[in-house]
Amino acid sequence: MSEPIKQDTPAADGERRTFLKAGAAVAGAVVAPGVLLYGVSQARPPEEGASSKQRWGLLIDTTKCGGGCHTCVDACNAENGLDGKTGPQDPQWIRKVDIKDLRTGYVQSLPMMCQHCEHPPCVDVCPTGASMKRADGIVLVDRHICIGCRYCMMACPYKARSFVHEPLTDQNPEVPRGKGCVESCTLCVQRVDRDEQPACVEACTAEGHQAMIFGDLKDPQSAISQALKSVDSVEVRADLGLNTGVRYQGI
Amino acid sequence: MARLANWLRLAVLAGAAALMAAPSLEAVAGADLPKLERGKAEKCVEDTQFMRRNHMDLLKHHRDETLRQGIRTTKHSLKKCVECHASEKTGSVAASKDDFCASCHSYAAVKLDCWDCHATKPGKKPVQQAGQPATSPLMASTPMEGKQ
Amino acid sequence: MSNDFCTDLGQCRTKQFMTLLGIGGVVVLAGLYAFFTLEHHGHVLTGMNNQIVWGLPHVFAVFLIVAASGALNVASIGSVFGKPMYKARAPLSGMLALAMLVGGLAILVLDLGRPDRLVVAMTYYNFKSIFAWNMIFYNGFFAIVGLYLLTLMDRRLKLWSKPVGFIAFLWRLSLTTATGSIFGFIVARSGYNSALMAPMFIIMSFAYGLAIFMVVQSSMYRWNGLRLDENVRRRMKNLLAVFVGASLYFTIVFHLTNLYFAKQWDYERFILLDGGMYTFLFWVVQVFLGGIVPIILLFVPRSKDTEAMCFCFLAPSLVILGGLAQMYVTIIGGQAFPMNMFPGHQVSSSFYDGVVGTYAPTVWEWMLGLGGVGIAFVATVVAVRMFKFMPQDDFTELQMRRSTD
Known part of the structure; x- marks a missing residue:
C-alpha cells in the first residue's frame, strides 16, 4: 500500500508501518501493542471520537482521470458490498460522469459521489436527523433512525444518494446496508477510522492514475492542503455555497 | 407495529426476567428454555446475567457512539458479538433457530431488525491489503479491553 | 325544517350507505394490501427509482394534504370572517379537512422505506427540517381542528368557536406554507x-x-333529495x-x-x-x-x-x-x-x-394512492352518517338576502 498523502507523518514509510502492524498482530497477546502503535501511528485511538480538528476531503484531478476507467467504482463496490448493477433502482455510491463542453466539445470524465458538504442540504432536510455530519466532516446516514422518506434524495444537488429498493443479504460486516433506507458514499468511514484511505482513492493510486488525493483539509501540512494551495480547484455547484469536502481540478 | 423499539425493549426485559426468575424455575421449566449455540465464545465481555438484561442497551449505546462520533471500541460492538457467537454449524448468529441471537429472541418473541442491515456472519475473509489483519490491531487493543 | 324531512345521510338509505362503505372499504383494503406487499418486497415493485424518488403515492398524498387545509377554508370564512352561510357549513368543512388529512398522511407513512419506524419519526425531530415541521403541523392540525369541531357542534362551547376557529385558520395557513416549502426549500x-x-x-x-367541499356537499344534498x-x-x-x-x-x-x-x-x-x-x-x-x-x-x-x-x-x-x-x-x-x-x-x-x-407508476402505487383517497372517503361517509354534518341553513335569512340582492 502506498501512502502518497501521509508523507508528513512519522509513519510516512508505508512498508514500515505495515510491517509493524502485522508484527503487532502476531505478537499482540504478549507485547503491549497498543502502546507501541500509538507511538508510531497518527491514528486516533478507537475510544476517541472523530474530531472537528480534522476535516476529511478529496481532491480529484480530472485531467488524470481516464474516460472508461471504473477502477474507483469497482473498488467502492467491493469495499462496501454493492453488487455493481446499474438499473434505475440500483444503488450507486460512486459513478463515473462523462461531460462534454457544449460549446467547445472538450470531453472529460470524473468520479461523482457524496461531496461531504460543510452545509449539507440532505442533513438540513432530514426530518429525524438520520442524515448527519460527523465532527470530521463526513456526511453519513444513521440507518437506525432513517425512516426511508427520501427527502434527502430530493435535496441533494449531486444525486449522491440511493435508496435500497430490495432486501439485502451477506453484507460486509463493516458496512451495514439494508432495504428501506437511504445510503451514500461514507468516504469509507470504516477505513478512515483506522487511518486508511477510502477504497476509491487507494484503487486509483494503485492503478497509477493518481487522480484522487484524500486527506485532512484542516491540516496545512497534509498533501491535499498542499495540493489545493498550488492548483486551481473548484466545487461542483459552487453557486449553492455548500463548501464541499470534495473538490475538482481541471473542470 | 411489531418492531417498535419500546415494545421491543419491554418484551426483551420480560423475556429476560422470565429467564432469570429463579433457578428453581429453570430446573422445572428447563425443557422449555432456548437451546442456543454459543459459538466459539468461551467468556463474554460482561457477566452473562448482566448481558441478558442489558445487551440491548449496550448495543444501542455503542451503535450511536460508533456511527455518530466515530468511536470504534470493540468491547460492546455488534460485530464482535457476531465474531464470537456465530454458530459453528451455520456460521451465523441468526440463520437457524438455534443460533445465538435467534434462539433467545424467538423464545422471547422479540423481533429483531438488526439483521436487515447488519451481517449475521463474521467477515468472510480477513480483508484488505497484505499484512493488514482483518481488524486493525489498533482496534483490538483498547484500554477498555485491558480490563477483561 | 320539519323533522320528518330527511336531513342527513344517516337517517335514510342504510342500504346505499352500506354499499358506499363497502366500495370505500375495498379500496382501503387494496391500499393496505399494497402496503404489506411493498413492505415485504421493498420499493422494487414500484416505478419509483433513484431518479424519481417520490412517485404517484406522493401525488395523492400531497394533494389530499393540501386539499385538507383548503377544505377548512369554508369554516374559516364562517368563523373568522363571520359569514353565516359559511358558518352553517363549518362542521362539514372541518370534518372533511380531518378526513383528507388522515388519508394523505396514511399514504405518506405507508410509503416510507421503514414504515415500522413511525415512532422514530414522532420522537426524533430535526428542527431545521421543514419536513419535521410539517409533522408538527399535521399533528397540531388534528388537535386544533378536532377542538374546533367540538366548539362548532357543542352548544355549550359555541362561544369558543370564533377564537379556536381563528387559531385553526392561522394553523392551516402555516401548514400549507410548510407543505409548499417542502418543495420551495429544495435548492438542488x-x-x-x-x-x-x-x-x-x-x-x-x-x-x-x-372544490372537494362542493362535490361532497352537492352529493349530500342530492342523496337526501x-x-x-x-x-x-x-x-x-x-x-x-x-x-x-x-x-x-x-x-x-x-x-x-x-x-x-x-x-x-x-x-x-x-x-x-x-x-x-x-x-x-x-x-x-x-x-x-x-x-x-x-x-x-x-x-x-x-x-x-x-x-x-x-x-x-x-x-x-x-x-x-x-x-x-x-x-x-x-x-x-x-x-x-x-x-x-x-x-x-x-x-x-x-x-x-x-x-x-423515467417513471411509470405500477399497480401497487395506484392501490396505495387510491387507498388513501379511500380512507378519506370512508371517514367522510361514516362521519356524515353518524353526526349532523348536513349544512343547516337559516332559510329566513337567506330569503331576506335574496330579496335584497
Whole structure:
C-alpha cells in the first residue's frame, strides 16, 4: 500500500508501518501493542471520537482521470458490498460522469459521489436527523433512525444518494446496508477510522492514475492542503455555497 | 407495529426476567428454555446475567457512539458479538433457530431488525491489503479491553 | 325544517350507505394490501427509482394534504370572517379537512422505506427540517381542528368557536406554507427552489379544498333529495372561480419568473414544450381542464336545470382533476428533469445523469394512492352518517338576502 498523502507523518514509510502492524498482530497477546502503535501511528485511538480538528476531503484531478476507467467504482463496490448493477433502482455510491463542453466539445470524465458538504442540504432536510455530519466532516446516514422518506434524495444537488429498493443479504460486516433506507458514499468511514484511505482513492493510486488525493483539509501540512494551495480547484455547484469536502481540478 | 423499539425493549426485559426468575424455575421449566449455540465464545465481555438484561442497551449505546462520533471500541460492538457467537454449524448468529441471537429472541418473541442491515456472519475473509489483519490491531487493543 | 324531512345521510338509505362503505372499504383494503406487499418486497415493485424518488403515492398524498387545509377554508370564512352561510357549513368543512388529512398522511407513512419506524419519526425531530415541521403541523392540525369541531357542534362551547376557529385558520395557513416549502426549500432542483411555492400552494389549497367541499356537499344534498339554495350555490361558485383564477395567476407568475432566468430556460422548455407527458398534463389537464374550463363553466349563464350540475359538480370535479395533474407535474416532473451539475455541458453516466428520469407508476402505487383517497372517503361517509354534518341553513335569512340582492 502506498501512502502518497501521509508523507508528513512519522509513519510516512508505508512498508514500515505495515510491517509493524502485522508484527503487532502476531505478537499482540504478549507485547503491549497498543502502546507501541500509538507511538508510531497518527491514528486516533478507537475510544476517541472523530474530531472537528480534522476535516476529511478529496481532491480529484480530472485531467488524470481516464474516460472508461471504473477502477474507483469497482473498488467502492467491493469495499462496501454493492453488487455493481446499474438499473434505475440500483444503488450507486460512486459513478463515473462523462461531460462534454457544449460549446467547445472538450470531453472529460470524473468520479461523482457524496461531496461531504460543510452545509449539507440532505442533513438540513432530514426530518429525524438520520442524515448527519460527523465532527470530521463526513456526511453519513444513521440507518437506525432513517425512516426511508427520501427527502434527502430530493435535496441533494449531486444525486449522491440511493435508496435500497430490495432486501439485502451477506453484507460486509463493516458496512451495514439494508432495504428501506437511504445510503451514500461514507468516504469509507470504516477505513478512515483506522487511518486508511477510502477504497476509491487507494484503487486509483494503485492503478497509477493518481487522480484522487484524500486527506485532512484542516491540516496545512497534509498533501491535499498542499495540493489545493498550488492548483486551481473548484466545487461542483459552487453557486449553492455548500463548501464541499470534495473538490475538482481541471473542470 | 411489531418492531417498535419500546415494545421491543419491554418484551426483551420480560423475556429476560422470565429467564432469570429463579433457578428453581429453570430446573422445572428447563425443557422449555432456548437451546442456543454459543459459538466459539468461551467468556463474554460482561457477566452473562448482566448481558441478558442489558445487551440491548449496550448495543444501542455503542451503535450511536460508533456511527455518530466515530468511536470504534470493540468491547460492546455488534460485530464482535457476531465474531464470537456465530454458530459453528451455520456460521451465523441468526440463520437457524438455534443460533445465538435467534434462539433467545424467538423464545422471547422479540423481533429483531438488526439483521436487515447488519451481517449475521463474521467477515468472510480477513480483508484488505497484505499484512493488514482483518481488524486493525489498533482496534483490538483498547484500554477498555485491558480490563477483561 | 320539519323533522320528518330527511336531513342527513344517516337517517335514510342504510342500504346505499352500506354499499358506499363497502366500495370505500375495498379500496382501503387494496391500499393496505399494497402496503404489506411493498413492505415485504421493498420499493422494487414500484416505478419509483433513484431518479424519481417520490412517485404517484406522493401525488395523492400531497394533494389530499393540501386539499385538507383548503377544505377548512369554508369554516374559516364562517368563523373568522363571520359569514353565516359559511358558518352553517363549518362542521362539514372541518370534518372533511380531518378526513383528507388522515388519508394523505396514511399514504405518506405507508410509503416510507421503514414504515415500522413511525415512532422514530414522532420522537426524533430535526428542527431545521421543514419536513419535521410539517409533522408538527399535521399533528397540531388534528388537535386544533378536532377542538374546533367540538366548539362548532357543542352548544355549550359555541362561544369558543370564533377564537379556536381563528387559531385553526392561522394553523392551516402555516401548514400549507410548510407543505409548499417542502418543495420551495429544495435548492438542488430547477423545478423547485422558489419562495413562490408556499403562497402558490396556499391559493391552490383554497381551490382544491373548496372544490372537494362542493362535490361532497352537492352529493349530500342530492342523496337526501334536497336542493342547494340558489343563493348559496351562486356564492360558492363565485368563490371557486376566484380561487381557480388565482391559482392560474400564480402558475403564470411562477413560469414567467423562470422564463426570465436564463438558467431556468431548460426546465421551462421541458415543462412547457417538450416534456411529453408532463407538458400534456400541464397544458391540457392542469391549465385547460382544471383552470380555464371550470371558469367558463362557472361564469357562462345557463338554465336553472343545468346550473346546479355545472356549478356544484362538474366544475369542481374538473378543478380536482386539474389539481391532481398539477401535483403530478410539480412532484414528478420536477424530479424527472435532470439536475444541472455542470452548466454548459452534456452529461452522461451509469446513474442516469443528464437524462430525463423515467417513471411509470405500477399497480401497487395506484392501490396505495387510491387507498388513501379511500380512507378519506370512508371517514367522510361514516362521519356524515353518524353526526349532523348536513349544512343547516337559516332559510329566513337567506330569503331576506335574496330579496335584497
